[in-house]
Amino acid sequence: xxxxxxxxxxxxxxxxxxxxxxxxxxxxxxxxxxxxxxxxxxxxxxxxxxxxxxxxxxxxxxxxxxxxxxxxxxxxxxxxxxxxxxxxxxxxxxxxxxxxxxxxxxxxxxxxxxxxxxxxxxxxxxxxxxxxxxxxxxxxxxxxxxxxxxxxxxxxxxxxxxxxxxxxxxxxxxxxxxxxxxxxxxxxxxxxxxxxxxxxxxxxxxxxxxxxxxxxxxxxxxxxxxxxxxxxxxxxxxxxxxxxxxxxxxxx
Amino acid sequence: xxxxxxxxxxxxxxxxxxxxxxxxxxxxxxxxxxxxxxxxxxxxxxxxxxxxxxxxxxxxxxxxxxxxxxxxxxxxxxxxxxxxxxxxxxxxxxxxxxxxxxxxxxxxxxxxxxxxxxxxxxxxxxxxxxxxxxxxxxxxxxxxxxxxxxxxxxxxxxxxxxxxxxxxxxxxxxxxxxxxxxxxxxxxxxxxxxxxxxxxxxxxxxxxxxxxxxxxxxxxxxxxxxxxxxxxxxxxxxxxxxxxxxxxxxxx
Numbered sequence: 477x478x479x480x481x482x483x484x485x486x487x488x489x490x491x492x493x494x495x496x497x498x499x500x501x502x503x504x505x506x507x508x509x510x511x512x513x514x515x516x517x518x519x520x521x522x523x524x525x526x527x528x529x530x531x532x533x534x535x536x537x538x539x540x541x542x543x544x545x546x547x548x549x550x551x552x553x554x555x556x557x558x559x560x561x562x563x564x565x566x567x568x569x570x571x572x573x574x575x576x577x578x579x580x581x582x583x584x585x586x587x588x589x590x591x592x593x594x595x596x597x598x599x600x601x602x603x604x605x606x607x608x609x610x611x612x613x614x615x616x617x618x619x620x621x622x623x624x625x626x627x628x629x630x631x632x633x634x635x636x637x638x639x640x641x642x643x644x645x646x647x648x649x650x651x652x653x654x655x656x657x658x659x660x661x662x663x664x665x666x667x668x669x670x671x672x673x674x675x676x677x678x679x680x681x682x683x684x685x686x687x688x689x690x691x692x693x694x695x696x697x698x699x700x701x702x703x704x705x706x707x708x709x710x711x712x713x714x715x716x717x718x719x720x721x722x723x724x725x726x727x728x
Numbered sequence: 729x730x731x732x733x734x735x736x737x738x739x740x741x742x743x744x745x746x747x748x749x750x751x752x753x754x755x756x757x758x759x760x761x762x763x764x765x766x767x768x769x770x771x772x773x774x775x776x777x778x779x780x781x782x783x784x785x786x787x788x789x790x791x792x793x794x795x796x797x798x799x800x801x802x803x804x805x806x807x808x809x810x811x812x813x814x815x816x817x818x819x820x821x822x823x824x825x826x827x828x829x830x831x832x833x834x835x836x837x838x839x840x841x842x843x844x845x846x847x848x849x850x851x852x853x854x855x856x857x858x859x860x861x862x863x864x865x866x867x868x869x870x871x872x873x874x875x876x877x878x879x880x881x882x883x884x885x886x887x888x889x890x891x892x893x894x895x896x897x898x899x900x901x902x903x904x905x906x907x908x909x910x911x912x913x914x915x916x917x918x919x920x921x922x923x924x925x926x927x928x929x930x931x932x933x934x935x936x937x938x939x940x941x942x943x944x945x946x947x948x949x950x951x952x953x954x955x956x957x958x959x960x961x962x963x964x965x966x967x968x969x970x971x972x973x974x975x976x977x978x979x980x
Contacts, residue, residue: 482848558845558847559847593813595732596734598734600848
């Protein structure tokens with residue numbers, strides 16, 4: 477199932493006791509729909525943090541009673557709160573797993589580039605008030621693409637052993653009529669807070685607070701203390717989870 | 729002073745006991761900035777209801793201590809919560825009054841035209857799921873322009889005696905990439921809930937639930953019971969308050 481959610485009012489994706497989470501709200505609705513004696517667990521492609529949004533999160537679950545795809549979409553949308561929207565559902569083989577069979581993920585990060593914070597964007601963008609040279613960021617993004625050790629860009633609390641990941645594409649565009657700059661990263665997978673830490677470093681490069689090729693040094697030093705800022709959760713969107721290996725390269 | 733606000737978390741503009749209102753939050757900040765012994769009252773161009781937004785609300789107040797325009801903007805933005813943004817400030821003559829010297833107001837109403845509600849737009853648009861013929865709405869909007877008795881379009885609780893108002897322009901446009909249709913109304917002033925009731929009726933016309941020239945009949949019958957639906961507050965934006973009489977016609 478593919479779904480969108482506004483992360484503002486969720487304590488992240490993963491179930492936590494006494495917290496409103498995406499997974500918790502989904503499991504409640506799926507079990508209301510299923511009406512079975514067995515409790516249905518919902519599995520996501522990965523966690524998103526509190527305040528992080530999704531345009532195309534993917535989840536899977538096993539139903540004993542067969543329900544047509546569109547019936548699942550309509551049924552769940554009528555049961556779910558308005559900050560989650562089921563977009564599509566499809567039956568998959570028993571080998572499919574939302575997390576373990578995913579080949580790539582695409583994240584978007586929106587930055588509102590204005591002096592004062594726009595009241596309508598405070599939950600939906602990050603914010604940067606200093607002048608930016610977008611061409612410097614574009615040069616730095618060439619250093620992001622490829623297979624690198626991202627240890628300088630992982631938050632404490634990460635439970636993965638290897639910090640080596642592959643980024644297939646990394647782009648930035650300006651949307652002047654919205655006073656926004658928008659990053660898009662497409663990669664094999666991302667470490668805890670990796671996109672938000674990279675975006676903060678890229679904005680420092682764009683405002684000449686950090687050397688343009690500093691990522692090359694950061695890959696070597698493997699030290700989070702060299703990259704202390706994390707861009708806010710509000711700007712981050714999980715846009716797409718890719719399951720076809722042949723979609724991994726030259727997707728854009 | 730011109731300001732924008734996200735109306736979602738406010739119980740409307742006007743001060744009410746034990747409620748978070750735009751006027752209440754503004755008066756608190758203005759009096760923090762003023763540091764005077766006299767309490768400064770803030771006057772708006774008019775009320776907006778709970779959940780209604782503003783892109784260009786206008787307020788005025790009297791300060792004993794003179795502060796430069798940009799100092800007022802920066803000072804208040806640093807004191808105000810993130811859902812209000814002061815955009816501009818200027819010194820005005822003592823004859824100026826945000827409400828009583830206003831000549832016109834411009835309102836926008838955004839409708840999300842999709843089957844399911846988009847989670848990111850639930851607080852920022854109205855929603856209409858039925859097919860719409862935009863050309864029917866455009867024909868009906870020609871009946872809206874002009875001076876009419878809008879008694880069929882005023883909510884109970886209105887305190888004004890006359891329900892006659894003049895609308896200078898009334899337009900609708902489609903934004904297909906956003907799945908939105910956007911109304912814009914420019915007039916001498918609007919009755920309580922008038923825009924929201926008119927939008928609901930116009931959507932009924934666009935989906936052939938109401939005859940295309942029904943507004944002409946509604947002006948005659950002066951009966952709110954013929955127009956029971958009020959489009960939700962979330963789609964309504966006070967875009968501009970106009971104080972120059974020569975801006976009133978052919979503004980677009």
